[in-house]
Amino acid sequence: MENDVYILKITQNYVVLNDNYEGLIVLDKNLNFNKKIHIDDDFFIYQAYSSELNDYIIVQDMESDILYSINIETNSVRKINLETIFSTYYYVENDMFSLFSKGKKYEFTYDELKEMKSYNENLIDRNILSNWQENILYNTKSNELIYNNKVIHNPPVKVEEYKINSNLILSYSEKYLCSYCQGEWILLYEVGDKYSIRECTGSSKYIYVLVNDKSDVNESLVKVIPQNATNSGRIKSDEK
Incomplete structure (x- = not known):
């Protein structure tokens, strides 16, 4: 594979890699090529989150201070400007997901990428x-x-x-x-x-x-x- 690949994630139906610094490469679970999803011409993944519970990828690009919600099935890309640096923690619940940062738990919706609430969480200690x-x-x-x-x-x-x-x-x-x-x-x-x-x-x-x-x-x-x-x-x- 001729590509600067540094991210590997699994969703419910797909294997997902970064496509250099422009987007994502999507494979099926047998590693057959499915498609590419273009995100941005200067796209650098600082942190990526996924789960076999759905076909979303959440990506944090710290160079641009952007958090992305990417629906692998539909190619839909949502984004918000956010400077918060999150830990590796990722939790899925129906149409929402949770991330952690510096003692706080943040909840978002996938489709709107809207922050629902944030609150202190002892687990992050x-x-x-x-x-x-x-x-x-x-x-x-x-x-x-x-x-x-x-x-x-x-x-x-x-x-x-x-x-x-x-x-x-x-x-x-x-x-x-x-x-x-x-x-x-x-x-x-x-x-x-x-x-x-x-x-x-x-x-x-x-x-x-x-x-x-x-x-x-x-x-x-x-x-x-x-x-x-x-x-x-x-x-x-x-x-x-």
């Missing part, structure tokens, strides 16, 4: 690493890793990001992808020295991994790993 609806992964000041109010031990390798989807917990760095299964971290995937893991996310059936070529920012691929592989141990890299 924790360092939220990832969430899927009410399921929340965070670490404490003493560096304990907490998932749904239970302590789990840290992964065996260096971690840069965490992602959760339902009961699936993933941790990854540029080189390693691990999955937490039955109380243990499993080293699931390792890339070769020429490549780096940029982002990963889990769906109800698969784990999708965005892999970049270190020597060429315009070369990327998406690796698909069945979720049942989390019970069978490491998958060897096929990139040299």
Whole structure:
């Protein structure tokens, strides 16, 4: 894929990537090309949110101070000017979604991208690493890793990001992808020295991994790993 791809998101029916700095590339769940959605000629994604509960992508472009609500199914793009920097937290409820920032929870509607209300929320005092609806992964000041109010031990390798989807917990760095299964971290995937893991996310059936070529920012691929592989141990890299 000849494109500077740095975002990978999953919705109910689609896999979504950024299209350089202009918009989004939409694939089906088998990674077949579906369409492109143009957003802006100078479009930089600071933070993106999605869920398998619907086909919306929420994007924050901090360089332009714009929050976008993008309906992948209809190509509808809504936007508002907003300087607030949000955390990774994202919660879906019918035609609304919630984001967190500096101790406050903000609620918006998808179709109008209208802020409904904001209020103080104690949950933000924790360092939220990832969430899927009410399921929340965070670490404490003493560096304990907490998932749904239970302590789990840290992964065996260096971690840069965490992602959760339902009961699936993933941790990854540029080189390693691990999955937490039955109380243990499993080293699931390792890339070769020429490549780096940029982002990963889990769906109800698969784990999708965005892999970049270190020597060429315009070369990327998406690796698909069945979720049942989390019970069978490491998958060897096929990139040299």
